[in-house]
Amino acid sequence: MTLAVVGLSRAFGGVRAVDDASFTVAPGEVHGLIGPNGAGKTTLLNLVSGLLRPTAGKIELEGRRIDGLTPNRIAALGVARTYQNIRLFGGLSSADNVVVGQHLRRHAPFWRRLLLLPSARKEETAARAAAEAGLARVGMQERALTRAFNLSYGEQRRVEIARALASQPRLVLLDEPTAGMNPGEAGSVARLVREVAKEGRAVLLIEHNVRLVMELCDRITVLNFGKVIARGTPAEIGRDPAVIAAYLGDGA
């Protein structure tokens, strides 16, 4: 699903956290969003997922405007996300977290459960099985029954990715999915992201690990002080003077 961000701005008082940003993400593409701390990357993700409303500009999914819709409506259009500061349901097990992620895909009406119909039980068993398959995909099947707050940082990130994928989203927003992971874990997440994109989903990824971004992304958008300062393939971004200046300072 194509995501188009057009002239998007969001101000917090006098601070323009996102300032006239434009870019597109195509289906099957891994699109990197990078920039120094405070560049407005997470704000941009919050705008796309509907947690914040833009002060100007528009956001389109397949040509349909989504800015101003509530987060649950946007999710229903096929957008799923993870969070920089992990927002798992801490008291629930890993598997239950992923079952919640299937909310939009489950349609069994409650009266069937009230009447103790076997179809309701069958639907639940299927949801559990799908959750376990989702956890296996991120290598977390052994921790299915562990409560989320007892998992390590890296494990929580992986469960959060599984929860996001459980809704079969067409656009996945990942906010620093490999933060706090060792290189081996980060590598397996990178492989997973590639697979997800290969299924035809669009991926928008915030990441600080520069080498990972360069290897993984098809295209990159660089933000600095809320403005897009560069757009292009990893190779183009790597030699862009504006990007080098933003990361290393003008004197470099």
Added chain:
Amino acid sequence: MGDLFLAYQSLIAFVGINALLALSIYATLCCGQLSLANAGFMAIGAYTGALLTLRAPGIPFVAVLAAASIVPAVIAVPLGLPVLRLRGVFLAIATVGFGEVVRLFFVNWSYTNGALGLVAIPQRTSLWTIALALAVTLFVLGRLRGSRYGYALEAIREDETAARTMGIFTTGHKLAMLALGAAIAGLAGALEAHFTFMVAPSGYAFGRVVEMLVQAVVGGTVAFYGPVIGAAFLTVLPEVLREVGARMGLTPGPFRLLLNGAILLAVILYLPNGLVSLPAVLRRRVRRPA
């Protein structure tokens, strides 16, 4: 055995009614909303039921109970729309305000005899009606757990923002549970009114909703049957202590209240997840002796 049952008939009835009230608090508590409007909903249910029975004697009791559940549930919707935007303490304060408004409304309504309330309501509630109402309520709440809606409610309790980006329509879910809680409270109110022969605004003051909340929390809200255990425990405890106090030759009043408070405090301190967590805590003690 039969004599014992007769002697404690009203105690058993109050256990059932209090269990329903504690469950009405649990309905909103299980999706993380501390709503204290339930004494108000209970009053609306009680007055609805009492008025129907007194003014339209032909109506069957089932219909009276249905009306006593539906009216507060319908009122919960326009209340919930603005109020459920509030979180935590602010929601609690706003809903306490609603409860007081309802109470003062009945104090000032001459049609229901103001502060005196309605009296000589025929006794139509029997033990089995209470048992049936409790069974149906428990069944619905029990089936909710593990269903798609049950998962959504748990998600809202754990992290409302994350729940919204999972596609969960949080406002609708919270509103539905507020209305369900209101229906249960209204049902309990009508059952009580037709058991004690009377309704009066003083029975639905702030203290009443605190009682419900304490019973739900002492029983434990980690399981849907927790509030029932809490209600049974806290309703029976004073009666047991009365007996204990009499055997020990102590003056009844102050000692009983003191012990009641001490037991409550002990449960909150040592069983933060309520009485339902007692078996798990004991098992852990046995396995790992301190």
